[in-house]
Structure formats: structure tokens, C-alpha cells
Amino acid sequence: MRKLKILVVYANHGGCSYYRQLSPMKMMEEELSEKVEIRYTDNPLEIDPSVSSAPPTESLENMNWADIVFVANILKYGGPYTARVIGLAKELGKFVHFDTDDLLTDLYEEHHLYKVYKDNKLDEITKFCYHHADLVTVTQVKFANRIKPYIGKCLAVVKNVLDYSLPAWNHSKSKAKFTRIGYAAGIHHRGDVKVFNAIPHLVNQKVGRENVQWNFYGHPPPDPKKDKNSWEAKVWPEYMSQLLRGFKGQKNYNIHYALPPNDYGRYYADMDVAIAPLQMNNFNDSKSDIKVAECSRYKIPLVASNVGCYEDTIINGETGYLIDPDAPRSEWVQILSKLCKDKKHRIELGQNLNERTRDLFDGRKQVHARYALYEAAIKDTGYQIND
Numbered sequence: 001m002r003k004l005k006i007l008v009v010y011a012n013h014g015g016c017s018y019y020r021q022l023s024p025m026k027m028m029e030e031e032l033s034e035k036v037e038i039r040y041t042d043n044p045l046e047i048d049p050s051v052s053s054a055p056p057t058e059s060l061e062n063m064n065w066a067d068i069v070f071v072a073n074i075l076k077y078g079g080p081y082t083a084r085v086i087g088l089a090k091e092l093g094k095f096v097h098f099d100t101d102d103l104l105t106d107l108y109e110e111h112h113l114y115k116v117y118k119d120n121k122l123d124e125i126t127k128f129c130y131h132h133a134d135l136v137t138v139t140q141v142k143f144a145n146r147i148k149p150y151i152g153k154c155l156a157v158v159k160n161v162l163d164y165s166l167p168a169w170n171h172s173k174s175k176a177k178f179t180r181i182g183y184a185a186g187i188h189h190r191g192d193v194k195v196f197n198a199i200p201h202l203v204n205q206k207v208g209r210e211n212v213q214w215n216f217y218g219h220p221p222p223d224p225k226k227d228k229n230s231w232e233a234k235v236w237p238e239y240m241s242q243l244l245r246g247f248k249g250q251k252n253y254n255i256h257y258a259l260p261p262n263d264y265g266r267y268y269a270d271m272d273v274a275i276a277p278l279q280m281n282n283f284n285d286s287k288s289d290i291k292v293a294e295c296s297r298y299k300i301p302l303v304a305s306n307v308g309c310y311e312d313t314i315i316n317g318e319t320g321y322l323i324d325p326d327a328p329r330s331e332w333v334q335i336l337s338k339l340c341k342d343k344k345h346r347i348e349l350g351q352n353l354n355e356r357t358r359d360l361f362d363g364r365k366q367v368h369a370r371y372a373l374y375e376a377a378i379k380d381t382g383y384q385i386n387d
Contacts, residue, residue, distance in 0.1 A: 003037045004374065004385070007066035009044050009085060011075045015186065018261035019160050019290065020072045020101050027163055028367045035371060039065070042076060044085055049077070063092060067385050068374065071129070072099040079125035086129050095383045097374075098133035100126065101160070103143060103286040105150070110191045111283065112231055135377040139288035140309040146286060154377045158370065160290040161363035162297065168265030169297050178210065178252075179340040182271035183243075184217040184264070184294075187235045192284070193242045195277035195305060195325065199332045200253065201246030206337040214253035216243065217267045221257045268298040273339050273346060276304035277332075280325040284308060292353070293361030295320075301349035303335055313360075319353040 008025050010017040022040070029038045044063050047054040063069065069089040075082045089096045104126040107114045117123055130136050130150040137158040138144050144157055162169060181200075185193070200214045219236045226233065236255075244253065256267065268274070276291050278284045287308040295302045304310045306322040314320040321335045339346045359365050378385070 002385075003035060004371075005065060005067040006036055006038045007044065007062050007069050008038060008040045009069060009071045009075065010040065010042055011073050012042070013261075015261050016073055016101050019162075020099050021070065023163050023262070024161055024363055024367075024370065025070070027161075027363045028370060031364055031367045032371055044069070045081065045088070047077065047081075057088065057092070060088075063088065063094070066094055068095045068097055070097040070099070071133075073101070074104070074122055074125070079120055079122045083125050083128050086132055090132055095135070095378060095381070096133045097135045097137065097377075098129045099137045099158070101139050101288060103146060103283045105147060106282045106286075108191070108281045108283050112188060112190070112235075134381045134383060135373075137373075138286075140286065140312075142309065143286035146282060153381050156373055156377070158373070159360065159366075160288045160293060161361050161366050162265070162290075162293050163262075163363050164297060164358075165364065166262055166265065168263050171266050171269035173298060174270050176213065176272075178213050179207075179343075179346075180213045180215055180270060180272045181275060181336065181340075182215045182217060182267060182273070183275050183277075184267055184291075185239070186218055186258075187220070187232055190235060190238055191279045192277050192305075193239045195279055196275070196332070197242045197329070198245040199329055199336070200243060201248075202329065202333045203336050203340070204247075204252065206333060207340045209250060209252045212252065212340050214243075215256060215267075215270065216240070216253065217256045217264070218258045219255050265294065265297065268294055268300060271298070271300050273336065274300050274302050275336075276302060276310070278305040278307040278325065280305070280307050289313060290361075292357060295350070296354045296357045296361060299347075299350035299354045301339065301346050301353060303332070303339070313353070313357050318349065319356060320349055 008021050010021050025038055028036055039062055041062050045054050046060055071085055086096055105123045107117050127150045130147055131152040135154045136151055137156050139160055141157055144155055148155060203212060274295050284307050289309045289312060291302055292313045302314060302320040304314060304322055305325045307325055310322055314322050316322055323331050
């Protein structure tokens with residue numbers, strides 16, 4: 001069989017597109033160059049936004065070239081544009097792969113984009129895409145079960161993976177006399193940080209602030225072009241009001257600016273323990289376990305809310321700790337205090353996590369499974385590749 005022609009249609013260069021499309025497909029292209037040919041575009045319909053025009057279908061070079069049209073999430077030109085890409089791909093006889101890494105059909109009301117999704121019916125457009133795609137992929141089993149009623153053909157779980165060959169995942173691990181607890185978060189965790197309200201202060205009291213350091217990663221870098229009164233600008237001040245509640249005396253925390261998706265892995269070289277507090281709701285319970293992949297690389301134990309699919313890899317006292325989302329703050333304080341005091345234990349947890357999961361999240365070791373998924377789905381749907 002000739003090379004499979006895959007057109008990757010991405011929304012942007014942010015984290016979602018990077019982890020679900022740009023990075024894994026680049027690895028596939030490099031590792032399976034004899035089997036695939038891949039192109040990338042964020043505008044497969046070739047529209048000119050300045051005049052709201054698009055060329056005729058027969059002139060769309062990439063769409064006509066492809067065997068597989070791989071779309072993820074809602075594209076930057078909006079929901080109707082996304083639906084049109086999938087509809088046109090089907091009209092042209094292409095195999096359509098649609099991927100989502102968030103439960104877009106059930107955003108919770110506290111999410112910053114809830115009103116945008118509801119007002120623009122993006123949840124309904126996502127259901128349309130699920131129904132008309134030949135293959136739908138999501139990050140974990142609970143997620144798959146929640147969207148199963150909307151699926152038209154094939155549904156599969158494809159975990160997030162990392163390109164461990166990048167420099168960011170190969171830094172030397174730094175050392176410190178105190179325990180460094182790290183929290184890496186984007187701008188959509190306003191409700192989640194409430195789970196961790198005042199806990200750093202309580203751990204400081206328990207172990208002594210000189211024995212622990214808190215590092216919060218992901219603050220947007222300064223941008224004079226952005227509105228200082230926008231919701232994005234207010235997110236991190238809200239985070240810190242929750243996380244630092246009760247802080248007194250000498251400062252033992254640092255706030256770090258966000259890095260690009262291919263660079264931020266270096267954060268973990270400066271952590272001894274990572275945390276992932278989450279509220280329980282269907283959206284969070286459908287999230288991926290990418291933090292396990294990140295921690296595993298640098299042999300760091302993860303302490304997380306027992307939400308989503310962390311239970312697949314985090315075993316209490318062996319690879320990290322899971323905390324019930326309704327547990328009192330004292331449980332977080334007890335576990336984190338234990339890890340601050342017992343260096344040997346936290347090193348063992350990190351080593352165990354690495355040994356059990358390093359291949360699972362290594363993108364270059366998973367490319368063959370991804371290619372095999374395409375082969376199986378193409379066979380199951382009866383799609384014919386023209387020679």
C-alpha cells in the first residue's frame with residue numbers, strides 16, 4: 001500500500017493542538033516516514049477572512065490531496081467552519097478523524113468559556129462532528145463512555161503522549177535542601193484551585209516554611225497588547241488569592257511564567273512533588289492524565305484529586321497519592337507533610353511511577369499503535385484508499 005496521506009487540521013499552536021495533533025503527528029512522520037505523508041493547516045477551506053470568501057472545492061489543494069482529514073476540537077474560525085470542514089471532507093470521500101481532549105458537550109457553569117459555548121451552540125456542533133466522523137478519539141475511558149451516544153462510527157481512546165526526545169524532557173534534575181512542591185496550571189482552573197485553598201499555609205505550619213518551597217507554574221507572560229481588565233488577566237490573581245490564603249511571614253513561594261508546550265517540561269526538573277487538585281464534575285472527570293506523563297519522566301510523585309483517570313496509574317503509597325475530591329484539607333496537609341519529611345519515600349514513589357508508565361506516555365514508542373488504529377478503523381468502516 002502507498003503512503004497514507006494525512007491532513008492535520010489544527011486550531012492553533014496552544015497546548016491542546018500541540019498534544020493531540022502537532023507533536024504526535026510530527027513523531028509519526030519522523031518514525032514512520034515510509035508509511036505516512038503528513039501536511040498541516042489551520043485553514044483547509046482556504047477562506048480569506050478579510051473578504052469572507054473561499055475558493056471552489058476543486059481548488060482546495062490539501063483537502064483534495066488527503067486520504068485522512070484529522071480535525072481536533074473547535075477550529076479558530078468557529079463552530080460552523082469546523083462542521084463545514086468535516087462535512088466537506090465527507091463529501092469528498094475522505095476518512096474523517098475527529099479528536100477532542102475536553103468534554104465539550106458538558107462544560108460546567110464555572111468554566112470561563114461556558115457562556116461562549118452555549119451561546120454559539122458549540123456543544124451541539126461537537127455532537128455533529130462526533131456523529132459524522134469515521135473515527136473519534138478521546139483521552140480516556142470515562143470520556144469515551146460519556147460521548148458514546150453521539151458517535152456515528154468508530155470510537156477509541158488515545159492517551160496523551162510526550163516527545164521525550166525534546167531538550168525540555170532531558171534536563172538534569174536540580175537539587176535543594178527543602179522539598180519543592182510544584183503546581184503547573186493553565187487559565188481554566190479557577191474552580192480547581194479552591195480545592196487547594198490555604199493548604200500551602202497549613203503545610204508550612206506543619207513542616208516549617210524553611211523545609212518546603214511552593215512553585216506555581218503557568219502565569220501568562222506580560223503582554224502590553226492584552227486588556228488588563230479581561231478575564232484572562234484576572235485568572236492568576238484569583239488563583240493566588242486562594243492558594244496563598246493565610247500566608248504570613250517569610251515568603252517561600254515562586255510564581256513562574258508560562259512556557260511554550262515544547263519547552264515547559266523543564267519545570268519538572270525543579271520539582272520534588274507535583275500536585276493536581278481538581279473539583280469533581282463530568283468535565284474534570286473526563287480529563288487526561290498528562291500530568292502523570294510529565295511527572296513520570298522526571299521521577300516525581302504526583303498527589304492528585306481522585307478525579308478523571310489518575311486511578312489508572314496512581315496507586316496510593318506506590319506511585320503517588322490520590323485524594324478524594326470531598327476529603328477535608330487535612331488529608332492534603334497530612335500527605336504533603338509526609339512527603340516533605342520522608343525524602344526516601346518520595347524518591348521511591350517517583351521511581352515506581354517512571355518504571356510503570358514511561359513507555360505508555362513515550363510518543364515515539366506509541367506511533368505504531370496510532371498507525372495500527374488508522375488501519376483498523378479504515379478496515380472497520382470499509383473506507384477504500386485509492387491507489
